[in-house]
Amino acid sequence: MLPTNTKDPEYYHKVVDCQYACPAHTPVPEYIRLIAAGKYTEAYIVNWESNVFPGVLGRTCDRPCEPACRRVRVEEQPVAICRLKRVAADHKGDLASYIPQGPFPPNGKKIALIGGGPASLTVARDLAPLGYEIHLFDEQPAGGGMMRTQIPSFRLPISVLEEEVGHILNMGIHTQFLTYVSSLRSVLEQDYDAVFVGTGAPRGRDLQIPGRNEAAKNVHIGIDWLQSVAFEHTKQIGKRVIVLGGGNTAMDCCRTARRLGGEEVKVLVRSPFAEMKASPWEKEDAMHEDIPILDNHVPVSFIVEDGVLKGMTFDKVHAVYDENGKRSLVSTGEPHVRVDADDVLIAIGQENSFPWIERDLGMEFDKWDMPVVDPTTYQSTIPTVFFGGDAAFGPKNIITAVAQAHQAAISIDLFCSRKELRERPHPAVNLVSQKMGIHEWSYDSYVTVDKRFVVPQADKKLTLCDRKMEVELGFDEATAWKEAERCLNCDIQTVFTEKLCIECDACVDICPTSCITFTTNGDEADLRTRLKAPATNLSQSLLVSAPLATTRVMVKDEDVCLHCGLCAERCPTAAWDMQLFSYYTAKAGA
């Protein structure tokens, strides 16, 4: 192999598994160390810079970082990255000196944001300090989008949301709530320099099966119902409730139903339990609230008697996979199953819909009737119109909406400065030695064997009676410290300088996880089989040196490196050094 080009910022970035997996590339180990040091405000700000809603995300994030966490590869459970984020939010101090405070000198440019969800709010936060005049429109009475209308208060207290939405709106954003934008043409006719569409994926999918229309009074579209609950238009539900669907919306629907009078709430889902879309922890929380999940049940009809919904029938199926692994659900042939119910909540998916965008404006739509959006610049085929969040590529999650909105904000800023949109600004990276003394590092290199700590929950007896009472209590400071210590500091890189190496083998001998090998060079596939421990995880890189004095090369498999620093401690010539790699994605105006 050729020597690894560690000058390419993506090489070391990839070693920081969690940060690499985070759509917004939040510097996770950096904030975890700050939490361990009790610097909650600073930890919060590191998050705020990247993901804008640390308090919200510390409770609700889909956390793609956690399955990616290195810890999973050396023991069972990842670091509780998400819940540590909440610790920073819960314990932070005054933010005033950290958050840009307006008024900002105007730059003469005006931007319209359609929709007030996390995507639009992120664009607002990124652009307002640069002097843009920002006008935000939302049909709801307040900002936050689905974070307000969909995510139930027992998962996300409204005060947490208001605080973080407030940080942004206080930057001098001109808001027009209770304003549904019914025509893009009319927006384009005004003097905006650019328009950002962050309208989400607001339509819940319906289920047209026999009995649907007759049962209409007691059949509700999940996201509409949740929104109605959030705005307190709906205050109760029948005693027996069926929730259809296997995603997170279904989990929020069933748990909300339990708090609104539902005593026998059941989730019925077509797919096998293991293949449900809902996150494992959401399923656990639902089951903990005595909600059975019946998998492999395909809805057949609504049972309506005397004009009143009585229940539903289901066909029992099992999953069959063809040679390409494609799944089909095949009926078991058993008689249909009847489940009694007073109300049914349909939570089987969400769709985009853009009835307010005139199709004669020249905006290109694809065969699924989605606007054609550039995945790098987030520009539509009308150059002044940008998209982001669920409106851009369909429903995802908050962190994805935020990450996309950062990119859209960069594009809008480049566009308004008449710069090339494809020349994306580079991340800010740095590599600094952590050596403090001969065998001393500035970070805590000790590797604890503690298993993941469980976040305590409030008593079910209380939370089920109060829709607004938060279920999770968050870590206390002492537990947070212990959990933070589980982080392996993957951003402290093992940096190798071949000209210093005397090939004494000290690093090879000491490395607890057999990462390092000195051997004759070969191509990657061959080298991977010849290392001290076979390097079978192809998603992880090999760090390869230039040829050494003996003509051999040093090969390090990044896969299970603990970043313990022992290789560097045992190296007599400091050919290994532990260096902090920081990586901050570019922001608008940077």
Next chain:
Amino acid sequence: MSFVRPQFRHPHLPKNELGYTTREYEGSLSTLCAGCGHDSIGAAIVQACFEMNIEPHQVAKLSGIGCSSKTPAYFLGNSHGFNTVHGRMPSVATGANMANRDLIYLGVSGDGDTASIGMGQFVHAVRRNLNMTYIVMNNGCYGLTKGQDSATADMGSKSKAGSVNPFEAIDLCGLALELGASFVAQSFSGDKQQLIPLIKAAMHHHGFAFLNVISPCVTFNNNVGSTKSYDYVRQHVQATATMDFVPPATEITTSYAEGADANVTMHDGSLLHLHKLAQGWDPSDRMSAIEALQRSRMEGKVLTGLVYYDDKGKDLHDVLNTSARPLNSIPMTELCPGSAKLREINAGLQ
């Protein structure tokens, strides 16, 4: 500064026939200087014992005093150990071996521990063909006491402080050959590929197996002008042969160019599969081994690899016709039959 090694290991570490990974053969975290050659030898011992499927509790590690003699703390943490006084490891090893022939004896010593204060003990262990492996971690100096020249420092070798050694060096391999050692080998801590099979062969050998391993002292004897530095040794090594150790009833998988191969069968059916590099050298011929050592010395080279091997000799148990059973498994009544029996024996001698 780390005082403990993290407990996590590579999740796919290979297992040996006992179901152990190398972890079961590790010791505590080394306190030697970073980059000390001794640590590499320790790691090679771990690897060799792992590959040989040795039950750790079947090994007794013995050492004297010195950085090298400290190393048994850093490998085979589940084995028996005895850290003797300076230079006295051979006599403790002899006693232990006589009391229990079932254990595998692994002696670890330094050039100071062996060639200076312990010389009087070392030579007798060799000439008695005590069944043990005796490894000298040879750095040409007294590392533990801050790098004074040892008796194996080459004449003309320069110390870190700049003084030049005026005395002849003791060639421990040459001496062992002279005293009738039945297994003699030399190696370099920086060459595990050679060292591991040599350790395995030495531990399989029935009799005294001597292994002199050049092991640079990075702190006191790794300077320019020293003949025991990493650079110097790397530039001057000359191997007798490359060697694979093939356990009994295993197929030979390596093959070399025709003509230069030789197989040596050990007492237990293991094979030493040699690919000869040195001219006119025959590992079973003591004369040719002495000559190979002398020649390479005259050429200013460091000869490594197997030097001499003979498994026909009798070990000390064979010679003394001692108890086949370890003394600790013999009942007290048998071991110490009492004064009546003593009187009987004494009477028989009158």
